[in-house]
Amino acid sequence: MKKALEFEIHDRLPGALARTGTITTPHGIIQTPAFIPVGTKATLKALTPEQLSETGAQAVLANAYHLYLRPGHDIIDQAGGLNEFMHWDKPTFTDSGGFQVMSLGVGFKKIIDMDGKTDERPLGKKEKLAWIDNDGVKFKSHLDGSMHKFTPELSMQIQHGIGADITFAFDELTTLHHNYEYQVESLHERTHPWAVRSLVEHQRLNEVRTHRPPQALFGVVQGANYEDLRRECSKFLGAMDFDGYGLGGAFTKENIGEITGWMCQELPENKPRHMLGISEPDDIFDCIENGADTFDCVSPARVGRNGALYTKFGRVNVTRAQYATDFTSFDADCDCYTCQNFTSAYLHHLFKSGELLSNTLATIHNERFIIRLVDDIRRSISDGTFYDFKQVFLNNYYSK
RNA sequence: GCUGGAAUCGUGUAGUGGCAAUCACGGGAGACUGUAAAUCUCCUGCCUUUCGGCUUCGUAGGUUCGAGUCCUACUUCCAGCA
Numbered sequence: 001m002k003k004a005l006e007f008e009i010h011d012r013l014p015g016a017l018a019r020t021g022t023i024t025t026p027h028g029i030i031q032t033p034a035f036i037p038v039g040t041k042a043t044l045k046a047l048t049p050e051q052l053s054e055t056g057a058q059a060v061l062a063n064a065y066h067l068y069l070r071p072g073h074d075i076i077d078q079a080g081g082l083n084e085f086m087h088w089d090k091p092t093f094t095d096s097g098g099f100q101v102m103s104l105g106v107g108f109k110k111i112i113d114m115d116g117k118t119d120e121r122p123l124g125k126k127e128k129l130a131w132i133d134n135d136g137v138k139f140k141s142h143l144d145g146s147m148h149k150f151t152p153e154l155s156m157q158i159q160h161g162i163g164a165d166i167t168f169a170f171d172e173l174t175t176l177h178h179n180y181e182y183q184v185e186s187l188h189e190r191t192h193p194w195a196v197r198s199l200v201e202h203q204r205l206n207e208v209r210t211h212r213p214p215q216a217l218f219g220v221v222q223g224a225n226y227e228d229l230r231r232e233c234s235k236f237l238g239a240m241d242f243d244g245y246g247l248g249g250a251f252t253k254e255n256i257g258e259i260t261g262w263m264c265q266e267l268p269e270n271k272p273r274h275m276l277g278i279s280e281p282d283d284i285f286d287c288i289e290n291g292a293d294t295f296d297c298v299s300p301a302r303v304g305r306n307g308a309l310y311t312k313f314g315r316v317n318v319t320r321a322q323y324a325t326d327f328t329s330f331d332a333d334c335d336c337y338t339c340q341n342f343t344s345a346y347l348h349h350l351f352k353s354g355e356l357l358s359n360t361l362a363t364i365h366n367e368r369f370i371i372r373l374v375d376d377i378r379r380s381i382s383d384g385t386f387y388d389f390k391q392v393f394l395n396n397y398y399s400k
Numbered sequence: 401g402c403u404g405g406a407a408u409c410g411u412g413u414a415g416u417g418g419c420a421a422u423c424a425c426g427g428g429a430g431a432c433u434g435u436a437a438a439u440c441u442c443c444u445g446c447c448u449u450u451c452g453g454c455u456u457c458g459u460a461g462g463u464u465c466g467a468g469u470c471c472u473a474c475u476u477c478c479a480g481c482a
Binding site: 038040041045046061063066093095096098099100102103104129141142143168171173220246248249251253274275276277278279280283295296297298299300301302303305306307308315317319320321351354355356358359 | 433
């Protein structure tokens with residue numbers, strides 16, 4: 001059978017786990033390290049595929065849970081698959097719906113705990129919508145309240161119906177607020193067995209669905225911030241026939257790089273590793289240095305829609321009153337469409353007026369900013385300037 | 401000119417005799433990491449670091465233990481009629 005994915009390593013960072021490489025999929029290649037924007041519902045909110053492509057995006061990641069509920073994976077299948085459906089000709093990923101086990105169930109605010117405090121504030125959600133057992137997860141649809149059950153098998157069937165190049169095993173994303181005993185139970189009774197079941201079903205579907213290009217499956221490593229669990233999970237999944245690995249779950253921000261290292265030391269070197277849901281610049285540097293190849297995150301798009309734009313001196317809210325009469329480019333150094341053609345005062349006005357273009361322009365800038373950052377990191381690994389670049393960038397970014 | 405109605409925070413409003421300031425908008429600030437998010441949180445009369453203190457319901461009087469609320473006059477605005 002034709003390979004679903006090939007991964008080639010080019011350059012390495014001496015004394016660290018960072019590497020550059022190329023992921024080859026049926027819909028094209030991804031130069032790694034790379035940032036993959038998230039288009040949950042088969043669209044990156046506020047952007048056309050052409051606009052997204054102009055930001056330098058090499059791929060896009062959609063979500064099985066959302067597309068299962070609406071429009072339904074069968075409809076995307078009928079449409080010819082995700083690429084055809086959303087008019088995107090580059091590589092695609094789908095998340096398994098595992099994130100929703102957490103976000104609809106526990107719903108704690110912080111997947112990454114900034115300071116280790118046990119802040120158990122729910123995310124403004126009144127009602128628990130997901131219940132876990134060892135077979136799968138029952139969901140109450142956030143759209144209409146109807147009950148659904150996700151299993152590893154169904155998640156793979158959905159992801160094959162959607163037809164992304166790279167899919168993820170169905171996992172349980174625990175939070176840092178779960179205790180060690182729960183983390184062990186989650187790993188042994190759910191994430192590990194679910195990985196096995198996901199892989200079996202995935203391989204079956206790849207053989208049955210010969211009319212479509214073969215899809216790749218990444219196992220997802222969990223274990224929160226426990227070294228023994230991270231290493232154990234990495235070894236367990238690393239021994240299996242996955243095409244790559246998702247680095248998932250909860251991290252303590254201060255040692256996210258160290259945790260990434262625990263996993264990447266155990267995972268097979270010749271397979272790509274995707275860091276799930278991370279895009280803060282310091283986290284990206286730490287994770288790449290410790291072996292992560294690709295990233296996805298909603299943050300650039302979401303914070304952009306909410307008026308926060310990235311600059312090399314940190315994230316700032318363009319809704320601030322000071323920008324009302326700032327007739328300069330928001331970031332003169334930025335090569336994005338927004339910064340090349342509009343002033344801060346105009347962006348400020350669009351947000352204050354609630355104009356839809358605010359979302360588009362802010363999203364373009366933020367996606368471009370993070371994509372360019374990771375592209376620059378990739379070049380810095382190749383030409384040996386990684387540590388200099390990291391120091392200069394982070395000193396500026398966190399100087400305020 | 402006559403008749404009726406109205407006047408409360410920057411704006412529109414709630415408050416019909418018992419500690420004025422509800423809600424919305426506007427304004428200010430912040431948050432956002434595998435998207436229940438074009439969302440959410442806080443502040444928004446004055447003074448005070450805090451605790452707390454003080455001021456205000458168009459103007460001037462009156463009734464009342466007590467008035468944004470009832471009465472009188474005035475001012476302004478709105479509607480209708482001339």
